[in-house]
Each structure stands twice: as structure tokens, then as C-alpha cells.
Amino acid sequence: MSTPSNAGRQANRLAGETSPYLLQHAYNPVDWYPWSDEAFERANAEDKPVFLSVGYSACHWCHVMERESFESDEIAAILNERFISIKVDREERPDIDQIYMAAVQALTQRGGWPMSVFLTPRREPFFGGTYWPPDSRMGMRGFREILQLIDEAWRTRREDVSRSAASLTQAVDQMASAGFDETQLSVETLKNAVQSILSVFDVRYGGFGQAPKFPHPMDLRLLIRCGQRFASPAALDAARFTLDRMAAGGIYDHLGGGFHRYSTDARWLVPHFEKMLYDNALLVPAYLDLWLAERRPQDVTVVRETLDYILREMTAPEGAFYSTQDADSEGEEGKFFVWTINEVESLLGPDEAQVFAAAYDLTPGGNWEGHTILNRPRPIGDVAKATDLDISVLEKRLADDRRRLFETRSRRIAPGRDDKVLTSWNGLMISAMAQAGKLLAEPCYVNAAVRAAEFLVTTVRDADGRLLHTFKDGRARFAAYLDDYACLIDGLIDLHQATQDARWLEEAIRLAGIMLRDFPDDDEGGFYYTASHHERLITRVKDSQDNATPSGNGVAATALFRLAAVTGDTRFEEAAARTLQALSGLMSRHPRTAAQSLLALEFALGPQPIVVILPGDNSEEADRMQAAVAEAPHPSPMVLVVDETDRLQGPLKAALEGKQAIKRRTTSYLCERGTCFEPLMDAAALRVFVDARRHAGRTPNA
Incomplete structure (x- = not known):
């Protein structure tokens, strides 16, 4: 994060916030408000338009606009005199971001951050865009000129502004509720989705489409x-090639582990250098x-290096996971991560540097702005x-070379870190950690x-047991969103699978009950x-399309199907099926926007194998059975290990009815789908049977 000089300045209202992004702007000369009724009440009382600026702490161009415009006394004076200015962290308030991003996209046919929107005191958008330079240049209007034009329109053409606001608000409302005619979901839906994804596969470099290139982890898992x-x-082949090229590219941190946000080029070389918790949680x-x-052992290496990076640099003392690392350090994007050949030679010596250079594309001229982004363009055998x-x-x-370079890099000035905790992203990382463990x-x-998980379910919740969205500096804030519930429920199911601690399954069931009560259409x-009790905005959005993170509805369907499979509770399956049916038109017509929902469908089509293990008198054999099943290829069974004395209690009663440890021997x-095969009492035999059922359990043509 940038660190502007605060000398001689008084803090504005953002100084009382917890968001690192908002705190970054706390000493701007702009008279910022956080999103609040107070700001709109003042706008109404003074008959001024609202300038809404939305960004996030790891956003490079957000920092640029701050340095160029929000730190400018002249531009701040215009904002303070003629507008009411509101600053929002999109990661804290994704509900606000979704609504006004739809407005910007309707106006400009594109979106991005920083997002800049002008509103009426009634919160209706009437004009917007993304980054604007301070002064007009190269055919792009400058922010200073835009402010003057908006002010003039507000004072002299109010009817035009009101018509624009009404029209744009209506468009946003239609976009928020836009759906597609429902259609029949089947195995053909999956086949068509695969063909749609493969139609944009880049056979030369991997990934989908051209630059800029994003990871698309849900598409990869579906493939x-x-x-x-x-x-x-x-x-x-498409999934493997893409994952290999990403792991070899500059988008991957070859010294510290973990993935940067996306690649600015088609070949995964030059990333935007920010690291996001969710990207790494979804790629694992x-x-x-x-x-x-x-x-393949190289896939395990990527998993371990990525999760070790999260444990080392992105984990709070209390156990939760931080949100992002910045792209910039010392005011320059990527400076922390890049190298020159002279630096490497001075560290490793000329001979060893030559070997390292052959593997990691290190050249005298560099591969990016005179520096080298480490990447591995050649197979290790060729090197x-x-x-x-x-x-x-x-x-x-x-x-050994990587270790030495990493130790040296660790002494550089590191990028800023956004250390707020977001429930949804933590749910994704809990799932990744539990699966890998x-x-x-x-x-x-x-x-x-x-x-x-312990931190979230005990600390990031309100007095009524509902989740909250974020935690920072000892304060849990903001009513949770659909993806907070859905991602955490799914993560708790994976945690239960990793620990067999019934507490996590019970917590997942409790949260699912709240989700079914507070969020349904x-x-x-x-x-x-x-949620139904949430602050009223100009529209109520349904999150149905995947973006950088999976859609809330897609994750909700996934989690509910899995919860139904484990517990036998039909209300979860019915809600999941109804959700997918509501999304069926989207899944069929635009599958590349609905991979998470298609993953839910893939699970729902079955088989949905469940292995119940009753340890009897031999817990070691129960452990061997768990290990044997854990490594089964997809569809790998979900596992329930339950002590005989507890088998008819709690949420697993339906799944365990009629099962027992035969003659006190460990029995599986x-x-x-509720039909059980003959019990087995040997781990090797169980694995053979699981493998035999992988394809036999599928429906014809599935």
C-alpha cells in the first residue's frame, strides 16, 4: 500500500474504520465518508451529488489514482466544495460493489477498480467509470474536468441527471434480477459445458482466451x-497443460510459493503482482x-509451497487468514519480486548463476522492464x-539457489498486506487446507x-449466532453475505472430512439452517x-455468475448437496436442486460463467459414494481404511468414522441407521444414495471395491 505523507494534515472520517484500504485514505485532503446514512443525509440537506469511490488495498491503479487525485489539494477542494465523497472497500462491502459495478458496466461496457460513480442523494447512479487521470490526456477525460462537468450538469441540467439516474437504476435492477428460462439439467449439460470451455482453450500457452489471462480454477476443476x-x-490435457504452464510461469512465485492475481500477457509471464487469498485457496x-x-509429484509440490506461503505470510496469530498482499513496494509494482542478473551473480557466484539462469530465464536484459521475473520456460530435462x-x-x-535468493529477498521492503479477515475467503482456504491435510x-x-474455523465460528459472529463478514483490529463487522455462509459451510464439511470431528459437521448444519432461513428467493x-435483515440498497442482487471467486449460489448448491449426502437430510438436497434449477438456463447457455454450479451438478448426478467406518476394537484398521479411501480418484467417497457408542446420535443418525461393527471388528x-453394499473389514478390500464402483455407480452415458 502506498504511504503518502501525512505531515500537517488532520485525519478525515476514515480514521475510525478498520479496513486497511480506507485507512490508507484517512489523511487524504478529501473529506471522505465511509458508506453511511450520514453521508447521504448531508448530500440531501446540501443538495449535492455523491462521489462514490470503490477499490481495495492490493489494487495498483487504486494507489495511482490516490497519489494523482485524492492527494491533490486542488482536486480535493473541488470534491469538498461541490460533492459528498464516499470511500468503500469492495472487499468489505461486496454488495455495494456489485450494484454500482453493474451501473458502470451498463454505461461503459467494461468495469474495474478503482470504480468511480456519481450518485444522487437517493443513492441512484447517474454517471461512472473506473480510473481517471487527474488531467485530460490521450483522448481520456481527466478527473478534474469530469468533476467540473458533473457539477455543471447537477446545477443546470438537473432533469437530465434525474432521467439518467432513473434509467440507470432501472437497468441495474434488471441486471440484478436477470435470469434465463429454466431448462432440463442432465449429463449433456456437463458435456456441452466442457466443449464450451475447450472452445476458448489456448493450445499454445494454456488457459482460456488471450491476455489478460486469469486462472479460472473452477473451470479447471470441472475439466x-x-x-x-x-x-x-x-x-x-487442457487442465493439466494450463496448471503446468501457470506453475512454470511468472504468475507463480518460484521463491516464496503462491500465485499472483493474473497474467497481463498470454503466456503467464508478467503478472499483476498482488497475491489474493482466494486465488490460492481455489487453485490448491x-x-x-x-x-x-x-x-504427479510436481502437483503436490505446488500445493505444499502455496499453503506454506499462506502459513508463513498470510496467517494471523489467532489462526484466521489475511486477505491480500499488495502488488507495490517502495511505490513500484513488482519491485519486491524481480531480479537482475548482477544481483543473482553477486549472490550465487558467476558459475552457479549461469545454472540458475538457464532454468529461470535470467538474462542480462531481463524479460520485464530491464528486470527478470523468474519463470521456468523449459522442462527440467532440457535444462x-x-x-x-x-x-x-x-x-x-x-x-539451494532458491533458498538463498528467498533469504535475500526477505530482507527487501515487502509489499503491504491487507490483514483484515474475510469470512468467505477464509472458508475457501479452510477447505483447501483441510483437503490438502x-x-x-x-x-x-x-x-x-x-x-x-475455531476463530470464525466463535468470534466473527453476532449475538444471535449469525455470521459477520469481516474482522479487523478486534472488531467483527458487517452482516455476512451469501458467499460467507456458503464458503464456510463447504469448508467446514471438508474440515469434518479431515478430522472426523462431529463439531464441524454440526456447525455446518447450523449455518446451513440460517442460510436457508435468511437468504432464499x-x-x-x-x-x-x-440476508432478509440486511441494509436496504437500491436493489437486491442474486449472485449467480462466477467471477474471480465462485458464485454464492454455486457454492451454496455445492455445500447443500454434500451436506445432504452426509446427513441424509432431504431439505438440503431439495434446496440445492431448486437452486440449480433456477440457474439451469445460465448453466446451459453460458457455462463459462457457471463452473461452480456445474461442479455442483456433477456431484448431484452421482454417484455420491459414502463410506461409513465403525472402528470397533481396532482404531488402527479404521485409520488404514481412511487412508485407503482418501487417495481414491474422483469421485472419491466422503467418509464417516463414528464410534459405536455415538452412531445413532446427532446429525449422522440417518446415515448410520442399521450399521454396526461386526463382532467388534472394524467394519466399513x-x-x-442410501443403498449400502455388503460390509467389508479390510482396508485393501475396501479400496478395491471403491475403485470398482467408480464407474459402475454412474448412470449410462454419464
Whole structure:
């Protein structure tokens, strides 16, 4: 985050906020308000338009606009005299961001951050855009000129402004509730979705479309799972190639682990250097899915390095996970992450630097603005041949080189970190940590997931037990949104699978009950983004399309289907099915915007194998059974390990009815949609049977 000089300035109203992004602007000369009734009441009383600025702490161009315009005394004077200015952190208030981003997209056919919107005192948008330079240049109007034009229109053409506000507000309302005619969902829906995704696959560099290129983790997981379901080499090849190119590209941090936000070019070389918790949380399961399908050790390496980065740099002392790391340090984007060949030679010596350069694309001229973004454009075998080294020797030397460079980099001035805790993103990372901990038999990841979940369910909630959206500086704030509930419920299910602690399943069920009560669209199906008791805005949005994060409705359907499979509670399955039916038109006509919902459909189509393990007198055999099932390729069973004395109590009563540990020996039951096969009492036999049922349990042509 940028650090403007605050000398001689008084703090504005943002100084009382918790958002690092808002606090960054607390000493701007602009008389900022946080989003509040007070701001709009003043706008109404003084008959002024509202200037709404929305951004987030890791946003490079948000920092640029702050330095150029919001730190300008001249521009601040115009804002303070003629407007009421409101600053919003989009990560704290995604509900506001969604609504007014729709307005900007309707006006300009594009969106982005910083988002700049002008509103009436009734909160209706009438003009907007994204980044504006302070002065007009290269055919782009400057912010100073825009302010003057808006002020003139407000004073002299009020009827035009009012018509524009009414028209744009109506357009936003229509966009918020836009749906598609429902259609029949089936295995053909998945096949069509795969073909749609593959139609934009970049066969040269991997990924989808051209620059800028985003990771699309939900699309990748759908390709992997449907590749297995349909025995489709094309789907698996596209996912594997993309994940490999990303892990080899500059979008991946080869020294510290973890992925940057996206690539500005088509070949994954030059990222925007911010790191987001959600990108890493969503990519870990994609690499795990690929590992389950193909057992390649390099996929495990990416998972471990990514999660180790999260534990090292993005985990709060209390256990929850921080939100983002900035792209900038010392006022320059990417400065922390890039190298020159002279720096590497001085650290490693000329001979070793030559070996490192051959592997990591290090050249005298660099590959970006005179510097080098580390990446691995050549396979390790080619580098071994070029350096005349054995692969195992080369890999050991490179690992030592990376360690030395990482230690040196650690002494640089690091990018800023947004250390607020967001419930939804934490739910995604709890899921990633729990899955990795279970599959890789790594207790530190499971323990991290437990600590984060413990913090959220005990601290980031209100007195009535409802979730809150964010936590910072000892304050939990803002009523939770749909994705807060959906992502945390899904993460708690994964945590239960990793620990077999019934507490997490019970908490998931409790939260699902609140979600079903507070968020449903009783008329059309699915869920609204905000709860029924939420602050009233100009419209109520339904979050149905995936963006950088999966849609709230898609995750809700996924979590509810999984919860129904484990508990046998039909109300969860009915709500999930109704949600998917409400999204069916979108899934069929625009599948590239609905991968999370399609993943929910893929699970719902089955089989939905559940393995129930009753330990009897031999807990070691129960552990072996869990391990045997854990590594099964998709569709891998969900597992319930329940002590005999507890088997008919709590939320698992329906799933455990009629099952027992035979003669006190550890006994397992494989069940699919309520039908159970003969019990097995040997881990090896259980794994053989699970593998045999992988395809037999699917419907014809599925």
C-alpha cells in the first residue's frame, strides 16, 4: 500500500474504520465518508451529488489514482466544495460493489477498480467509470474536468441527471434480477459445458482466451472431473497443460510459493503482482484434483509451497487468514519480486548463476522492464542437458539457489498486506487446507484449518449466532453475505472430512439452517446475496455468475448437496436442486460463467459414494481404511468414522441407521444414495471395491 505523507494534515472520517484500504485514505485532503446514512443525509440537506469511490488495498491503479487525485489539494477542494465523497472497500462491502459495478458496466461496457460513480442523494447512479487521470490526456477525460462537468450538469441540467439516474437504476435492477428460462439439467449439460470451455482453450500457452489471462480454477476443476467422468483426454490435457504452464510461469512465485492475481500477457509471464487469498485457496484444490487423477509429484509440490506461503505470510496469530498482499513496494509494482542478473551473480557466484539462469530465464536484459521475473520456460530435462548435469543434481542445486535468493529477498521492503479477515475467503482456504491435510497426511494444514474455523465460528459472529463478514483490529463487522455462509459451510464439511470431528459437521448444519432461513428467493429459487435483515440498497442482487471467486449460489448448491449426502437430510438436497434449477438456463447457455454450479451438478448426478467406518476394537484398521479411501480418484467417497457408542446420535443418525461393527471388528460400509453394499473389514478390500464402483455407480452415458 502506498504511504503518502501525512505531515500537517488532520485525519478525515476514515480514521475510525478498520479496513486497511480506507485507512490508507484517512489523511487524504478529501473529506471522505465511509458508506453511511450520514453521508447521504448531508448530500440531501446540501443538495449535492455523491462521489462514490470503490477499490481495495492490493489494487495498483487504486494507489495511482490516490497519489494523482485524492492527494491533490486542488482536486480535493473541488470534491469538498461541490460533492459528498464516499470511500468503500469492495472487499468489505461486496454488495455495494456489485450494484454500482453493474451501473458502470451498463454505461461503459467494461468495469474495474478503482470504480468511480456519481450518485444522487437517493443513492441512484447517474454517471461512472473506473480510473481517471487527474488531467485530460490521450483522448481520456481527466478527473478534474469530469468533476467540473458533473457539477455543471447537477446545477443546470438537473432533469437530465434525474432521467439518467432513473434509467440507470432501472437497468441495474434488471441486471440484478436477470435470469434465463429454466431448462432440463442432465449429463449433456456437463458435456456441452466442457466443449464450451475447450472452445476458448489456448493450445499454445494454456488457459482460456488471450491476455489478460486469469486462472479460472473452477473451470479447471470441472475439466478434470468431467475428464474422468467421460474419459475425455482433451479435457484432462487442457487442465493439466494450463496448471503446468501457470506453475512454470511468472504468475507463480518460484521463491516464496503462491500465485499472483493474473497474467497481463498470454503466456503467464508478467503478472499483476498482488497475491489474493482466494486465488490460492481455489487453485490448491485444482492441483489436488489433478494429483488424485494422475499422481504427479510436481502437483503436490505446488500445493505444499502455496499453503506454506499462506502459513508463513498470510496467517494471523489467532489462526484466521489475511486477505491480500499488495502488488507495490517502495511505490513500484513488482519491485519486491524481480531480479537482475548482477544481483543473482553477486549472490550465487558467476558459475552457479549461469545454472540458475538457464532454468529461470535470467538474462542480462531481463524479460520485464530491464528486470527478470523468474519463470521456468523449459522442462527440467532440457535444462539438465544444457548444463550437462544429472537431473537429481540439478534439482538439488536449484533448490539451494532458491533458498538463498528467498533469504535475500526477505530482507527487501515487502509489499503491504491487507490483514483484515474475510469470512468467505477464509472458508475457501479452510477447505483447501483441510483437503490438502487429509490427502497429503500433513497435520499442520489440518491444524491450520481447525484454528481458522475455531476463530470464525466463535468470534466473527453476532449475538444471535449469525455470521459477520469481516474482522479487523478486534472488531467483527458487517452482516455476512451469501458467499460467507456458503464458503464456510463447504469448508467446514471438508474440515469434518479431515478430522472426523462431529463439531464441524454440526456447525455446518447450523449455518446451513440460517442460510436457508435468511437468504432464499422463495419465488424464483436460489438465494439472494444479502440476508432478509440486511441494509436496504437500491436493489437486491442474486449472485449467480462466477467471477474471480465462485458464485454464492454455486457454492451454496455445492455445500447443500454434500451436506445432504452426509446427513441424509432431504431439505438440503431439495434446496440445492431448486437452486440449480433456477440457474439451469445460465448453466446451459453460458457455462463459462457457471463452473461452480456445474461442479455442483456433477456431484448431484452421482454417484455420491459414502463410506461409513465403525472402528470397533481396532482404531488402527479404521485409520488404514481412511487412508485407503482418501487417495481414491474422483469421485472419491466422503467418509464417516463414528464410534459405536455415538452412531445413532446427532446429525449422522440417518446415515448410520442399521450399521454396526461386526463382532467388534472394524467394519466399513460403502453406500450410494442410501443403498449400502455388503460390509467389508479390510482396508485393501475396501479400496478395491471403491475403485470398482467408480464407474459402475454412474448412470449410462454419464
